[in-house]
Amino acid sequence: MSDFSIGVDLGGTNLRIAAVNRDGRLLEKITLGTKVGEGPNQVISDMCDAIQRLTAQHGSDGKLIGAGIGCPGLIDMEAGTVRKSANLPGWADYPVQKEIERRLGIPIFLENDARAAALGEKWFGAGRDVENMVMITLGTGIGGGIILGGKIFHGMNGMAGEFGHVTVEPEGVPCGCGNRGCAERYASATALVRMAKEAIATGQAPRLAQASKGESEFSARTIYELAAQGDEPSQRIFQRFGRALGILLADLVNVLNLDMYVIGGGVVSGWDVFAPAMFQEMCERSIVYAATAPAEIPARGVGAAANIVTRTRRSTIVTKALLGSDAGLFGAARLPVR
Amino acid sequence: MSDFSIGVDLGGTNLRIAAVNRDGRLLEKITLGTKVGEGPNQVISDMCDAIQRLTAQHGSDGKLIGAGIGCPGLIDMEAGTVRKSANLPGWADYPVQKEIERRLGIPIFLENDARAAALGEKWFGAGRDVENMVMITLGTGIGGGIILGGKIFHGMNGMAGEFGHVTVEPEGVPCGCGNRGCAERYASATALVRMAKEAIATGQAPRLAQASKGESEFSARTIYELAAQGDEPSQRIFQRFGRALGILLADLVNVLNLDMYVIGGGVVSGWDVFAPAMFQEMCERSIVYAATAPAEIPARGVGAAANIVTRTRRSTIVTKALLGSDAGLFGAARLPVR
Numbered sequence: 001m002s003d004f005s006i007g008v009d010l011g012g013t014n015l016r017i018a019a020v021n022r023d024g025r026l027l028e029k030i031t032l033g034t035k036v037g038e039g040p041n042q043v044i045s046d047m048c049d050a051i052q053r054l055t056a057q058h059g060s061d062g063k064l065i066g067a068g069i070g071c072p073g074l075i076d077m078e079a080g081t082v083r084k085s086a087n088l089p090g091w092a093d094y095p096v097q098k099e100i101e102r103r104l105g106i107p108i109f110l111e112n113d114a115r116a117a118a119l120g121e122k123w124f125g126a127g128r129d130v131e132n133m134v135m136i137t138l139g140t141g142i143g144g145g146i147i148l149g150g151k152i153f154h155g156m157n158g159m160a161g162e163f164g165h166v167t168v169e170p171e172g173v174p175c176g177c178g179n180r181g182c183a184e185r186y187a188s189a190t191a192l193v194r195m196a197k198e199a200i201a202t203g204q205a206p207r208l209a210q211a212s213k214g215e216s217e218f219s220a221r222t223i224y225e226l227a228a229q230g231d232e233p234s235q236r237i238f239q240r241f242g243r244a245l246g247i248l249l250a251d252l253v254n255v256l257n258l259d260m261y262v263i264g265g266g267v268v269s270g271w272d273v274f275a276p277a278m279f280q281e282m283c284e285r286s287i288v289y290a291a292t293a294p295a296e297i298p299a300r301g302v303g304a305a306a307n308i309v310t311r312t313r314r315s316t317i318v319t320k321a322l323l324g325s326d327a328g329l330f331g332a333a334r335l336p337v338r
Numbered sequence: 339m340s341d342f343s344i345g346v347d348l349g350g351t352n353l354r355i356a357a358v359n360r361d362g363r364l365l366e367k368i369t370l371g372t373k374v375g376e377g378p379n380q381v382i383s384d385m386c387d388a389i390q391r392l393t394a395q396h397g398s399d400g401k402l403i404g405a406g407i408g409c410p411g412l413i414d415m416e417a418g419t420v421r422k423s424a425n426l427p428g429w430a431d432y433p434v435q436k437e438i439e440r441r442l443g444i445p446i447f448l449e450n451d452a453r454a455a456a457l458g459e460k461w462f463g464a465g466r467d468v469e470n471m472v473m474i475t476l477g478t479g480i481g482g483g484i485i486l487g488g489k490i491f492h493g494m495n496g497m498a499g500e501f502g503h504v505t506v507e508p509e510g511v512p513c514g515c516g517n518r519g520c521a522e523r524y525a526s527a528t529a530l531v532r533m534a535k536e537a538i539a540t541g542q543a544p545r546l547a548q549a550s551k552g553e554s555e556f557s558a559r560t561i562y563e564l565a566a567q568g569d570e571p572s573q574r575i576f577q578r579f580g581r582a583l584g585i586l587l588a589d590l591v592n593v594l595n596l597d598m599y600v601i602g603g604g605v606v607s608g609w610d611v612f613a614p615a616m617f618q619e620m621c622e623r624s625i626v627y628a629a630t631a632p633a634e635i636p637a638r639g640v641g642a643a644a645n646i647v648t649r650t651r652r653s654t655i656v657t658k659a660l661l662g663s664d665a666g667l668f669g670a671a672r673l674p675v676r
Contacts, residue, residue, distance in 0.1 A: 132494065146593075148486070155595025156470070156652055159626045162592040167585050167623055169508060177625040179588070247505050250517070251589060254500040255484075257493025285505055287515040288497045314494055 004058055006051050006067035007333025009113065012036055012087025015043065017050040018326075019058050020333035022065075024124035027058050029329070036087070040094040048103045066107035068335025069096070070116030070328040077158050080110055109335035113328045114143025115152045115161060117321075120331030121262050122147045125322040130259040134252055135321065136163055136245075138265035142184040146256070164188070168247040186244030189220040189267050195237045196223050205233035224270040235273060242274035246281025253282065253289045253316055264321030271320055282318070292316040342396055344389050344405035345671025347451065350374055350425025353381065355388040356664075357396050358671035362462035365396050367667070374425070378432040386441045404445035406673025407434070408454030408666040415496050418448055447673035451666045452481025453490045453499060455659075458669030459600050460485045463660040468597040472590055473659065474501055474583075476603035480522040484594070502526070506585040524582030527558040527605050533575045534561050543571035562608045573611060580612035584619025591620065591627045591654055602659030609658055620656070630654040 002021040009016040015034040019027040030050045035042050047069075055064050073085025080097025082088050100108045111119075118135035127133040131150050137143035142164030146153040153160050164184035165177050172181025173194075185191055199205040200212055207226055212218045227234035249261055263271075282289045294315040323330055340359040347354040353372040357365040368388045373380050385407075393402050411423025418435025420426050438446045449457075456473035465471040469488050475481035480502030484491040491498050502522035503515050510519025511532075523529055537543040538550055545564050550556045565572035587599055601609070620627045632653040661668055 156597045156654070157595060157626075157630055159629070160593065160595040162595070162626050165592050165623075165625050166589045168505070170506065170585060178628060179623040179625070247508060251504045252593065254503050255498065255590065255593060257495060257498040257500070259494050285503075285517040287503050287517070288495075288500050290516060291497070292495055316494070 003062045003065050005065040005333045005336045006054060007116075007329045007331070007335075008047060008051075008067060008069040009116075009329045009332060010034065010043070010047070010069055010071045010088070011113070012072065015046060015050075016329055017047060017054060018329045018333060019054040020330060021062065022337065024330060024334075026326075026330075027061075028054055029326075030054065036089075040088075040091050040096065044096065044099055044103075048100060051104060064106060066109065066336030067100070067104070068109040068111060068116065068332035069100075070111050070113040070332040071096075072113050075110050075112050075158060077110060077154070080108070082110070107336055109332075111152070111332065111335055112143075112145075112158070115145040115154075116331035116335065117143070117264060117323075117327035118145025118147050118161075118262075118331065119152055119334050120323055120327040120329065121264065121321050122150060122331075123334050124330045125327060126262045126319050127260055130317075132258045133260040133262060134161075134163075134256065134258055135262040135264060135327075136248070137321075137327075138188055138245075138263065138267035140190050141188050142248075143265070146258075163248060163252070166248050166251060168244045183244055183248040187241050187248065187267075191244075192220040192223050192237060192241060192267070193218065195240060196234070199233045199237060205231075207231045208233055220267055220270070224273065227270070227273045238270060238273040239277040241270075242277030243281050245274065246278040247285060249278065249318060250282045250285035250289060253286045253292075257288050257292075258316075259314070260317040260319065262319060262321050264323075264327055266325070268320055279318070289316055341400040341403055343403040343671045343674045344392060345454075345667045345669070345673075346385060346389075346405060346407040347454075347667045347670060348372065348381070348385070348407055348409045348426070349451070350410065353385060353388075354667055355385060355392065356667045356671060357392040358668060359400065360675065362668060362672075364664075364668075365399075366392055368392065374427070378426075378429050378434065382434065382437055382441075386438060389442060402444060404447065404674030405438070405442070406447040406449060406454065406670035407438075408449050408451040408670040409434075410451050413448050413450050413496060415448060415492070418446070420448070445674055447670075449490070449670065449673055450481075450483075450496070453483040453492075454669035454673065455481070455602060455661075455665035456483025456485050456499075456600070456669065457490055457672050458661055458665040458667065459602065459659050460488060460669075461672050462668045463665060464600045464657050465598050468655075470596045471598040471600060472499075472501075472594065472596055473600040473602060473665075474586070475659075475665075476526060476583075476601065476605035478528050479526050480586075481603070484596075501586060501590070504586050504589060506582045521582055521586040525579050525586065525605075529582075530558040530561050530575060530579060530605070531556065533578060534572070537571045537575060543569075545569045546571055558605055558608070562611065565608070565611045576608060576611040577615040579608075580615030581619050583612065584616040585623060587616065587656065588620045588623035588627060591624045591630075595626050595630075596654075597652070598655040598657065600657060600659050602661075602665055604663070606658055617656070627654055 004021040007018045015032040018029040072087045074083045076083040082091040114137045144161035144163035165182045169181030173185040175182040200209045342359040345356045353370045356367040410425045412421045414421040420429040452475045482499035482501035503520045507519030511523040513520040538547045
C-alpha cells in the first residue's frame, strides 16, 4: 500500500503519463502521440483517458493524491492555463487545469516543463541530497528551474529561471527574445547546428560538410559523433558551447551560491566534449566557484581566485542529470505531493 | 516604550553605531573614525563603548534586543569572524562576534555590509512593501544582497549576491577575481575614473583632461558634474556604466524574476545620467523585464519582447535606494530582530 500520483509530460510531439508512488518508484508509464492539430480538447481527452486507466490499474494499491502536468512555454499558474507556447498553439485561453479537474475530480497542478524537470531531479535524481539547486535543460533551447528549500522558486510572475536568455555575448547572435548573445544561442541543439553550418560555410570543415549532405537528418548528434571521433572543427563547436554554458553557470554561481547545478536535456549526452571548456570557464569567471569547487576539478584560474577567497568546506557541485527524459515526468508527479 | 536594537557599520574609514527602534526610527547615531591601524581589539573597544553609551541613554525607553554589525568583505557567519576583508587587514582570526558578546552580554550578529544594506532597504527603505528584492550597491566596487521572504538569502556559503563579478563583457577588462569583464569593472566609482583616464589618453576629452589636472581629487563626482553640464565624453562614460549595469540587471531579472531591484551606494547620485542607458539595455536584453516593466518605462525593444511574453499585471520595479549611506546601519540594526 502506497499513495501515488500522476505525472504528465505534455510535449508538442509526445504525451506521456506516468503513475509514480511517493518514493519515486515508477508504477507504469503510457506514451501517446500529442494530437496538437486536433486542439486542446482532444489532447485533454486522451490525457484524461490515460490517467483513468492508470488509476483503475493502481488504485487498489493506494490513494491517488492528484496529477501534475508539465508543459512547454509560459504557464499562468493562477489561471491554470498555458499562456504562451510555441509547441501548443491556440491553447492560451483554454482552461486546462479547471477542465481536467472537472473531468477527473482530482487536484491538478500545471507547471512549466523545465521547472518540473528541476523538481524531478531534486526529489528522485541528482539533487536528492540537497535542498537548493538549479537545473539547466539543454534542448532545442535552454530551459531552467530553481529549487529552494526543496520547492520550485517561481519569482513574482512564475518566470524565474529564464537562464536561456542570460547574456553571454553582449554583441553576439540575435535572439528571438529581442536580445543578442543569449546563452541558448550558443549552448543548445539549435545552436550546435547553426554553428556547424557557419563552420561549413567557411570551407574549413570538410567532414561536417560531408555529413550535412548525408541522407539522415543533420543534427546535434551528428556533430557530437564527429567531435568524439576527433574532428577538430566539430570539437571547436562543442568548446564554444561549453564556454557559453560556463559563462552562464559562472553567473549563476556568483548570484545564487547554491549547493548544486544539474545539467540535463538531450544535448547533455555531449558532456565529454563540452564539459572541459565549461569547467575551465567557471573556474576562471566565478570567484564563488573558484572558492567552492571540489578539489578534483583541475583548471587554470582556480589558484588565483582561491587566493582571494579562502576555500570553504562545502563544495559547489556541477553534475549531469540522472533521470534523462523522465525528469519532467517525475517532477510533474511530485507537484501534487505537499 | 519601544524595544530597540543597535546597528553598527564597521567600515575601513568610519565606525558608525546607531540605536534604532523596532519601527525603524533612528534614536541616536554615533560616528567615530575606525582605528584600523591599532588592530581589532581597539576597534572593538571603541565599538563596545559606543554601544554601552547608547544603551545607557535609551535603555529606560525599552529593552535592547541585540546588535548587528555590517562589515566589508567575506564573513564567516558560523565562526563569527571577518574572514577576508581588504579594509580590515589582520582581522581573519579575530573572534569578533564572541568577543563582543563576552564584553556586552547581548546577542551579536555579523553580516556583510552590502547584504546588511539590502536588509535595511527592505525593512525601512525602498523595499518596505515587497518580500523579495535585490539590492545592488554601487561604490568602489559593486556589493549585492538578495532578500527572499523578507530575509537575507545567503546561499550555501554566505556568498550569494556576488553581482559585481557577473560577466558583462566576456573579453573585457581583467578583474582581480581572475575573470574578465566583471560588472564592477564598468559600473562602479573605480570604473568611472578608469574609463575617464582612458578617454583622456585618447586626447578627445579636453574637459576631463583639465579636471584631472585640478587641485581637488579627480573622482566619480567630477566626471558626473561634467556629464551633467553636457560634456559628451563624460556622458559616454556614464552611458557605458549604464549599459553594463543594464546587462547585469537584465541577467538578474531573467534568473530571479523578483518584485524589486534597488540601486544604492554613492554612485547612484549619477542616476539621471546613467539610468536611461540602463533601462534601455534591460528592455532589450531581458524577456522577463520586457514582459513586466511598468508601462511608463519607454524604451526600444519593449514592444518586440512584449509580443513574445504577454504583459502581466505585476510589474518589476527598478528604483533608487532611499536610505543613502544609512542603509547598512539600519539593516545591521534589523539583524537581531526575529
